[in-house]
Amino acid sequence: MRRNNLLKIVSATIVNVALVALIVKYAGANLTVLFYAAFFMSVTLWWLLFYIIPHLDTAAGTPKEVLQDLAHRLRSGRYRVTEEPGKLSIQITPLVAIKVHAVSDGANSEILYQADATPGGWTVLVLLFLFTRGFAGFPMALYHFLKARRFAEDQLRPQLPKGGVPRAKVGAGDIRDRLIDSLSEGHRLAAEAYEATQSRYEDRWLLLGFGAVLLWLILLVTLGFGLHSNLTSNPAYLLIIPSAITLAILAPSVWSTRKWFEPRIHDYREWAERLRKALEKETAHETTGSLESSAFELIAQAYRQVPIWLEARRKGSFSRESGAWMLIFTCAIAAASMAFLGIVLYSFTTWSLGLLTGAAALISLCYLLYSRLRKRANEEGSRTLKDWNYRLDVMHQKMVKYLEEL
Amino acid sequence: MVDALPLERPDLYVLARHLERLWREGEPMLKTRLQVAANVNYDVFNRYLSWMLDRNLVVLEDSDDGHERVVLTAKGREAYLKLVQWINEVIKEELPK
Numbered sequence: 001m002r003r004n005n006l007l008k009i010v011s012a013t014i015v016n017v018a019l020v021a022l023i024v025k026y027a028g029a030n031l032t033v034l035f036y037a038a039f040f041m042s043v044t045l046w047w048l049l050f051y052i053i054p055h056l057d058t059a060a061g062t063p064k065e066v067l068q069d070l071a072h073r074l075r076s077g078r079y080r081v082t083e084e085p086g087k088l089s090i091q092i093t094p095l096v097a098i099k100v101h102a103v104s105d106g107a108n109s110e111i112l113y114q115a116d117a118t119p120g121g122w123t124v125l126v127l128l129f130l131f132t133r134g135f136a137g138f139p140m141a142l143y144h145f146l147k148a149r150r151f152a153e154d155q156l157r158p159q160l161p162k163g164g165v166p167r168a169k170v171g172a173g174d175i176r177d178r179l180i181d182s183l184s185e186g187h188r189l190a191a192e193a194y195e196a197t198q199s200r201y202e203d204r205w206l207l208l209g210f211g212a213v214l215l216w217l218i219l220l221v222t223l224g225f226g227l228h229s230n231l232t233s234n235p236a237y238l239l240i241i242p243s244a245i246t247l248a249i250l251a252p253s254v255w256s257t258r259k260w261f262e263p264r265i266h267d268y269r270e271w272a273e274r275l276r277k278a279l280e281k282e283t284a285h286e287t288t289g290s291l292e293s294s295a296f297e298l299i300a301q302a303y304r305q306v307p308i309w310l311e312a313r314r315k316g317s318f319s320r321e322s323g324a325w326m327l328i329f330t331c332a333i334a335a336a337s338m339a340f341l342g343i344v345l346y347s348f349t350t351w352s353l354g355l356l357t358g359a360a361a362l363i364s365l366c367y368l369l370y371s372r373l374r375k376r377a378n379e380e381g382s383r384t385l386k387d388w389n390y391r392l393d394v395m396h397q398k399m400v401k402y403l404e405e406l
Numbered sequence: 407m408v409d410a411l412p413l414e415r416p417d418l419y420v421l422a423r424h425l426e427r428l429w430r431e432g433e434p435m436l437k438t439r440l441q442v443a444a445n446v447n448y449d450v451f452n453r454y455l456s457w458m459l460d461r462n463l464v465v466l467e468d469s470d471d472g473h474e475r476v477v478l479t480a481k482g483r484e485a486y487l488k489l490v491q492w493i494n495e496v497i498k499e500e501l502p503k
Contacts, residue, residue, distance in 0.1 A: 083498075175429060175483075175486060175487050175490050178487075178490045178491055178493075178494040179490060181494055181497075181498075182490070182493055182494045182497060185497045186497070294419075294422060294423045294426040294427070295426065296419070296422040296423070296426055296486075296489060296490060296493065297419045297422065297423060299493055300419065300493060303493070303496060303497065306497075391496050392496065395492050395493060395495070395496050396418070398492055399418055399488075399489055399492060400415075400418060402485075402488060402489075403415075403416060403418065403421065403485075404415070406461045406463070406485065
């Protein structure tokens with residue numbers, strides 16, 4: 001076992017024992033203590049399963065060569081692979097992923113693996129953790145770890161170069177390898193954009209549903225307690241009026257949400273499908289049909305879409321600005337609670353005015369934070385677009401110049 | 407023989423389409439088949455063929471059935487490889503997170 005892993009296990013155990021000892025000292029030994037001990041144990045194991053990096057094997061070549069070679073082989077096997085400095089991230093199932101690290105070991109590379117989750121997998125893990133106080137999170141983390149270990153043993157180990165020079169070096173000039181790599185990267189980006197946008201669309205529906213219920217309740221309480229006209233004294237009207245107002249307010253949001261999301265989702269899915277089909281043909285060594293565009297043209301067209309896909313992926317990534325979003329979310333909840341209380345207590349106490357003012361202030365803060373986030377995102381988006389278009393222009397000029405000089 | 411108006415500057419994608427088709431075929435290809443595969447009309451095809459012949463990217467070969475066939479040369483393969491390599495390098499550069 002690597003020293004780093006041992007260190008992680010020992011430190012996690014020490015922290016675990018110390019926490020349980022503290023609870024026993026201050027609360028005494030009882031069922032509550034047992035509960036917390038089990039909770040801390042579960043959290044610790046959960047953490048360990050994602051942070052230990054077991055040794056897999058040793059491969060011939062430098063870490064860069066070995067990872068490039070492995071990435072190509074996995075892409076040929078139609079896995080979704082992300083290359084990062086010193087490591088690869090591979091999606092195994094829609095929820096489970098694995099990270100493969102390569103560390104220099106003389107003329108060879110030591111290959112290590114680490115269990116990981118896809119964005120969807122992390123969402124499930126966090127939800128399980130929150131709703132079961134960590135207990136269900138542990139079996140799920142164990143499942144991720146075992147799945148990653150099996151993949152490492154069965155799929156990765158046999159593909160590692162054991163002797164001689166890795167294939168990435170030998171076959172560096174192979175046309176099909178390059179086409180597969182380019183198609184696979186294009187497919188990954190399009191698929192990630194599609195998944196992120198689809199997820200945002202579902203979140204938006206959830207938010208609209210939550211907003212509708214909240215608005216309906218506020219209107220119901222306002223009409224029920226705040227006004228005592230003949231109109232609202234009738235129970236039937238008391239239900240119909242809030243429902244009609246809620247519907248009238250939310251209908252434009254529903255319409256605009258569908259109008260904005262559906263064409264984009266359709267577009268990203270189409271691109272991901274086109275690239276997936278081309279990738280399948282390439283890995284199966286099929287020749288393309290006569291009237292279809294060439295793989296080269298498809299890649300060139302797809303790369304024009306990359307800034308849009310990166311932007312879609314970035315917008316769907318909650319984790320990137322998680323701190324700011326948590327703050328906005330907390331402020332919004334607090335504002336809604338204060339507004340609700342302010343309305344309910346309006347007829348009973350003057351404090352309600354303070355609550356309503358506080359709610360208004362919090363809503364303003366939310367808006368301010370949101371507009372800052374949006375401004376920064378727009379600036380980043382235009383920078384990415386500019387940078388990417390520059391790369392494509394440089395590539396195009398290089399190609400044209402080469403053809404002119406032939 | 408190919409007798410067509412000279413091509414001033416070939417369209418990168420149309421040229422790549424011709425080279426890719428020949429590379430995929432892996433053997434001499436009938437001119438008409440290549441034209442259909444490249445999805446261009448006869449006149450355009452002839453101009454591209456002439457351009458590729460002038461630069462030794464392809465050669466024409468007579469076959470037993472009396473039809474001329476187009477063969478990708480080592481230089482033609484190298485040219486297509488270069489185009490594919492450059493497009494691959496674009497995505498290999500670090501992408502924004």
